[in-house]
Amino acid sequence: MSSPFLEATALSCERDWRLLFENLDIRVDTGQMLQVSGPNGSGKTSLLRVLAGLRQPTSGQIRLKGQPLSSRNGDLASHLLWIGHAAGIKGLLSAEENLAWLCALHQPASRAQIWKALEAVGLRGFEDVPCNTLSAGQQRRVALARLYLDSPPLWILDEPFTALDKQAVSQLEAHLARHCQQGGLVVLTTHHTLSSLPAAYRDLDLGQHAA
Numbered sequence: 001m002s003s004p005f006l007e008a009t010a011l012s013c014e015r016d017w018r019l020l021f022e023n024l025d026i027r028v029d030t031g032q033m034l035q036v037s038g039p040n041g042s043g044k045t046s047l048l049r050v051l052a053g054l055r056q057p058t059s060g061q062i063r064l065k066g067q068p069l070s071s072r073n074g075d076l077a078s079h080l081l082w083i084g085h086a087a088g089i090k091g092l093l094s095a096e097e098n099l100a101w102l103c104a105l106h107q108p109a110s111r112a113q114i115w116k117a118l119e120a121v122g123l124r125g126f127e128d129v130p131c132n133t134l135s136a137g138q139q140r141r142v143a144l145a146r147l148y149l150d151s152p153p154l155w156i157l158d159e160p161f162t163a164l165d166k167q168a169v170s171q172l173e174a175h176l177a178r179h180c181q182q183g184g185l186v187v188l189t190t191h192h193t194l195s196s197l198p199a200a201y202r203d204l205d206l207g208q209h210a211a
């Protein structure tokens with residue numbers, strides 16, 4: 001049997017001497033969406049950062065395609081894309097410049113590809129203005145435009161719907177479901193109730209795993 005794309009076993013996480021969750025087993029296979037839910041402070045962001053290799057778990061193992069995550073440092077960006085709670089874009093750079101350097105981490109994109117992605121997220125005409133002149137929702141859209149470029153299969157997204165208007169929320173939901181249906185994987189946190197779900201959807205409620 002082939003290894004799951006992402007597998008965590010007996011995962012525990014402590015912050016400031018407080019155990020957030022323990023003994024968590026997670027498996028995410030091709031085509032699946034995993035929504036991590038739970039109350040404020042239950043450890044959703046901490047868990048996603050651990051799964052993305054941005055933070056060490058207190059204990060437990062994470063494997064990506066059968067290999068320990070820590071041994072994948074060199075090629076992590078070709079397997080997973082992380083978009084954090086903050087939009088994570090540089091205010092002095094334009095939307096195009098931000099995307100150009102973010103894409104270079106995985107697969108450099110041409111100007112035409114970047115403009116097409118910006119158009120997909122409703123930012124036509126805003127390609128070359130500094131991002132610090134954009135609204136919060138527009139800045140979020142710049143970050144999310146990466147999902148419309150050639151991207152790695154696993155998307156780990158922390159509160160991706162923050163600051164988006166209703167239409168953008170529906171569009172992103174449909175895009176995430178489509179990504180899974182086409183063989184991608186999504187792990188996300190959101191307090192929002194998703195209305196477009198892929199066939200292989202699961203919810204992990206950290207409130208029930210609180211230590």
Ligand SMILES: Nc1ncnc2c1ncn2[C@@H]1O[C@H](COP(=O)(O)OP(=O)(O)OP(=O)(O)O)[C@@H](O)[C@H]1O
Pocket residue numbers: 015016020038039040041042043044045046047
């Ligand atoms: N930078 C930090 N330094 C120390 N402790 C932190 C830090 N960030 C978070 N924590 C602690 O970890 C706990 C879990 O935080 P985390 O952000 O993972 O929760 P969350 O479930 O994502 O919350 P929310 O729904 O509010 O976004 C918090 O209660 C806090 O005590």
